[in-house]
Amino acid sequence: MNQVNQADTKPFLACLLFLAWLLGEACATTLAKTPVPESATLTGYVRNVNGTPVAQARLTLLTARQTVAATTVSAADGRYLFDDVTPGTYELVAATSDGLGVRLAVSLAAGITTVRDLTVLPTPVAETVTVTADVGLVQDKDELGQTVTVIPAGRLQERATQGLAQAFAEEAGLSVQQTSATLGGVFVRGLVASRVSVFVDGVRYTTGAQRGGISTFFNLLEPGSLRGVEVLHGPHGAQYGSDSLGGSVQLLTATAPLTTGGFVFQGESTFFGISATSGFGHATRLSFGTPRFGGVVNLAGRRINTLRAGGGVDSRAAVTRFFDLPSNRFYGARQPDTAFTEYAGSLKAVATPRAGHQFVVHYQRGQQDGGQRSDQLLGGDGNLLAKLGNLMLDFGYLRYDGQRVGGLDSVTVTGSFNIQREERINQGGQGNPQALINAQYERTRAVGLALSGAKTLPGRHTVLGGADVYRDVMRARAFDAHPVTGIATAARPRVPNGAYFNNYGFFVQDVWEAVPSRLRLAASLRYGVASYRARARDNALVGGRAVVEDDSVRTAAWTFRFSGAWQLGRGWVLAGNVARGFRPPNMTDLGSLGLQGNGVYEIAAPAVAGRQAFIGTTADASAVSTGLPVRQVIPESSLSYEGSLRYRNGRMDADLTGFVTNINDLLTTQTLILPPGAVGTRLGTEIITAQLPTGAVFVAPATSPVRVRANFTGARIYGVESSLGVRLTASWSLSGNFTWLHAEDRATGRPPDVEGGTPPPQGLLRLRYQPPGRAWWVEGVVAAAHRQTRLSSLNLDDRRIGAARTRTQIQNFFRRGATVRGFVEAGPDGRLGTADDRLRLTGETLAQVQARVLGAVASAPLFPRLPGWATLNLRGGYRFGERHHLLVALDNLLDQNYRTISSGIDAPGRNLTVRYTIRL
Template sequence: MTQLREQVTVTADPGAAESVESISRSVNVINREKIRERAEAVLAQVAAEETGIHLQRTSPAIGGVYVRGLTGNKVNVFVDGVRYSTSAQRGGINTFLNLVDPSHIQAVEVLRGPDSAQYGSDAVGGSIQLLSRSPAPAGVDGKIRGSLDTHFNSADMSLGSSLVSGFSARDFGVQVSFAGRRASTLRPGKAVDSHSAVTRFLGLPSALVTDGRLPDTAFTQYGGMVRMNWTPTEISRLTAFYTRSQLDGGKRYDQLLGGDGNLVADLRNLMLDLAYLRYERSRLGALDQFSATYSFNSQREERVNQGGNGNPLAAIQHEYERTTAHGLQAQARKRWSRQHDISFGGEGYFEGIRSPSFAVDPLTSVSSIRRGRIPDRARYRGGGAYLQGVIEPIADRLRATASVRLSGASYRARAPDSPAVKGSLLWPDDSLSVWDVTFRAGAVWSLSRGLNLFANASRGFRAPHMTDLGTLGLTGSGYEVAARDVEGMGATIGSSAGAGAVSTGRPVVQVEPETSISYELGLRSWRRSFDTDLSVFLNNVRGSIEKQALILPPGAVGKTLGDQQISAQDPSGVVYVPAATNPVLVRANYGDAQVWGIEHTFDGRLGQNVTLSTVFTCLRARDPRTGLPPNIEGGTPPPNGYLRIRYSRWNARFWLEPYLHAAARQERLSSLDLEDRRTGAMRSRTSIRRFFQNGATVRGLVGPGLDGRLGTADDLLLATGETLPQIQDRVLGPGVNSAPLFPAVPGYVTLNVRAGIRLGEDQDCLIALTNIGDRNYRGVSWGLDAPGRSLFIRYRFRF
């Protein structure tokens, strides 16, 4: 039967290409043309307009992708089957995802639901598979072919270009790609920054400090990729791949005027070097297919931060990190009959991190050694082995898949690797070794021609990362400490991540693995005039690693956590440091979390030239003990959907597609979400005072009172003539100590339209008008508002 939407996945079953309709799991297949249409600035934007996945954007340059409500280190990422995620990955984002340029990628496949049985640790929410562009198949005419692509976006006044060129001969092919872009400052909807520090702490509009475009949101990115295929015989192939990418000038806007009001929050020298060498062979002994791969993955960054809500005298902290991973993989496949085959394989990844760190006194320019986010020279080992079988008990009617995997990981940080500061080492010896068995089982039943029912159950596993085990310092959620850093201090876990937390009585101990059990049931139907699918799922995350407030015994003020001195302590034991406005946090296996959801897509033909498409996703996360949202980093996206109508001329020279994007109001925010500067943007009388005396004063928003001296009790906010106590009462209310700026994330609807025009046999142009109504909005855990009304133009020339 001819389908309106035909999709093939090559990652759901490693080593096999299969129709999406024939498998027992949910997969998003995002092809090359969709990548060109959606990725206007960064790769993560391909998540738009897909069911079950959402965009997470911490800053213009860095972000991530939610898969079934989970993101960051609960979703692993692969490039051509090589693990791209590392154990140094931060919890709520993927710093290096956008270092892979969209022009280098042929397709993106997102496997929704726990997938640890095939792809190992971290696939609690799912797995993202990036498939690079490959040379044309052998046997072509030996000509050089390629394309030149250039684009402009008025939202951030960005300009960029990419050049892709390939050559293929009888047994050899090479593909080369170069790309670069310069993004300037971003204009959000209505030219308003909803989470601006002056709005958060002073209750004033962002126009007081911006001209409609957000300062510190510009960046430059450039890089290249080369892939070579050599086919020495009819049954063997050798593939070599290398990509290099760099991002300069990025900043964490949410830590600057976009949230905390700090003066320095740089993302310097983000660099990626990823390479692999793969040997593939068919008919190797009793095996039908065999492959072996070696990979090298180096990810480098330097974070430069100054805290204190804009305190110009606070130490400027430099945190350099370079994580290097060497990987070995092997897999094989044997087809016993048309209705039965098995595959098996294994891999090991060997990671190490260099993380020297120092702080500079801005007054004296004297530098001092400090502990980095993760102990320097820490190492991490991870890997496993899997076995998978596919059987068709009833040919072309019933197909079942089952897989099992043994996974393990180990971590070690050595005290002898620590420099001595004032006679003391900066970290103790620390280690952890864990292993687990995971599985996945599913079946797809053909009820009739063009109608399939599918179901699956799977177990996910995430070994604690270096980030979970060793983080000490400022992160996206606030200031964190690791269990070993508060050993002997009588530390306990708080009941929430907010200022209202009380001690649970549970001591702070090293975290353990988190696991999940997921169940899914779905229906797929395809006809000549429409394709549709509907699925429901439940994901039970057990031993969920969450961030909670650190509780210390009374008298903690003056003690040190890393290079920060505890500056305040609530009667409940919650403590604060100058680097962050919210309570100090600690990671713990706090409890369980449940995420359930409904996912739906529809594509229908309304006429010869018109198609209608809808996408809908609804998620809900809860702590089964309390019913409240769990403190999982990144929060949970709200129910949202898309409606698209595409008109395409019969000669394919022109198409037009208006579309709506709608998201509901998200009121189910966890205590971590409410404290997060990017979401709830909690503020207290203390944080208002700190910004007033520091960031606001440095930026010229505060002047002296009647005594004519700045820095005294009668200082005034120049825009309103108010003193500090008057501002605190107006922003929070009389007698209120703290409150979020946004107790919920507002819903929104945007109208957009895009069109494609073929200018000839070798030229085409893509034009898009987005957020036509100039709506101001943002998603959960976004570090900046979405672009306002904008024009995007992409031109391509093929040769």
């Protein structure tokens, strides 16, 4: 292990001081008298789909950082005008009072009047504008070499009722992960959680403490506060730093409506109800604006009650997993432990002290109460306690966005903070009422500073460079309480208390208009550094002994991206992209020890230093030693290639993309192998209770073998993403998409041990009817996924996917969780706890249940493959005048029982959603 030394902190401090100095210089320049730059002009007409001029449409010019550059309204003849605008690229947004709108990317040159006519539509065939693919630029998707998915606010409202993760369903290349009722995430090109970075308005939301297979705090981001989402497919380390091996999720918050004169007030309030969860919620957005100052406030809350999945059954319930009996015969059609309450609020203020200089302050708060890991309770393992208490988020930033600063066309400086808190209370042993109750409290505090500056150079080059630095610090404490005596003792936290993680880097980007309106090339280069430190002295002794070792690691890497888009003519575009990604091991990878969210007891390398520990061949009890010693983990890296063919005209938008991603030094968890005689020794605070002849060891809180994090192998993921949107007539439109992925271990060709598994082939078809000038619309949606037969040992053992069960696990649940809950009754002798105990529903003994479930084998997964599924959905909306809007959705009409890969709960069954919105 590397030892802590002062030299490790010098680059971090130098970067921080450099950015602080530049921030001061930028602010000083803002207040100084500077010459008025040469300006640009944008004009045109706003019309509806019939060609009729639209008056009083509100138009806004937004920078790539989503700050407001200018606003105006259209005249009676539909004409609009932006005069005296700083040259650059902008997002032009037009919105009418009856809910129609359009978004375009515009590039404005000094001294030139640009003309762009706009046609406002109820629903475009596809969203085409991106503000995140190339940092600091607003562009049309067809100008890019890489693939970007844009999800507008309307789709967010239709989908995201229970949490933000739902918004990513029904998109090409994406798949939703729903770990529990409260926890969710998104797969991008077959990778999830720690391999998909998340940003809010360009500020890093991902922290160095995030877990590997779940996204604990993703759903704390309130969908009602967003004006859109962009997902960048493939590695984007050169633009956005580490962790984007699969892709990057970019969340864009709503902006304040600055005006050309006077005061404007806008607002809307939404109420919704959901039958599948008996849930309901409310969200309100209020905004105001003047020529120099504006603000927007969001308040939201929801109550989600118990879930009814398809068919009224839980496919991986503990009683199904261990007894092969349907869950509804034990506790009805609704799944226990799936209810929770959520509150959220945000405030965003914008100030423009003088033309070309803007300050933005953003703060948001989110909290979830009453959540539980249902997949650890009756929904999977059968435990008695798995509480998620007080999940809280405090996130904010202060941003300066200036035009013509210090010889640059634009400068953006952002300072941010991010505080994420959680409390978990668990009792393992598959319902053992005598097992210790473990309480874990964690608070990750991240602060960041980022700077970027852009300059247009001769030869049609737009160059942007900058740096960013984030520091994450963990505060953690843990206790074990005896369930009978109530005596609590200190325990080892999951991640060491006082551990920190520094993440910083320097980057440069060049976008070159090689052939005007025909060929655009882009290149990015970044040098990134990550460092970790944990100290024993910052952590309490447990049983008089230290359970945290001094440890420090520093890693660095170069990442790059080269891409291009060639306009072939007549609507055809050929695009390509090559990119390298980098993911340093974070605090969870380097210092994790204890029972994890997947029900496995996991350790990091320092916990077995000097014990001749080896990595197992698999992630389950069948593992034998590979002969590879356990060492501290190193960074993952990836190299990705993609090519796209696109076609777009006024009626059609189609994309076809093929890609290959090679991941080196894949970081995963494998079974820990120790020398004989390990029983009775410690792993952290736990005593090893059993050891197989192969060397695999067990501890009391978990029924699976202990696992260790290791760079075990390399992986290759390749696939096809396709989408199509066609406006058949003025009223009818057809759209759909299809995604196919294949993942393999590069050494063996078998499914790789990637946390979360690989989503199966899946697709969607949508037919929409929306008559022009009418106040209503209706659409039918068919979504389907093929079965997934390529599951690794890690996936098959995961209770959320394969749901493996052994004779010992069946015995434990029968005698513990099932007995405590009254599912087991005493045999003829009248005493519980004997071999004659009977399963109340069937009258079987434990031996008979084991024989029926497993036959002659010692273990087998409940699902050796992930079943396919298909759903039929109907949705529609009706607008009452200009202020009232009703949305009704009937989803999963056939009541299909299914779950997406790596999800801990099944998808909702037949479900009615009603959403009513009033504009104030």
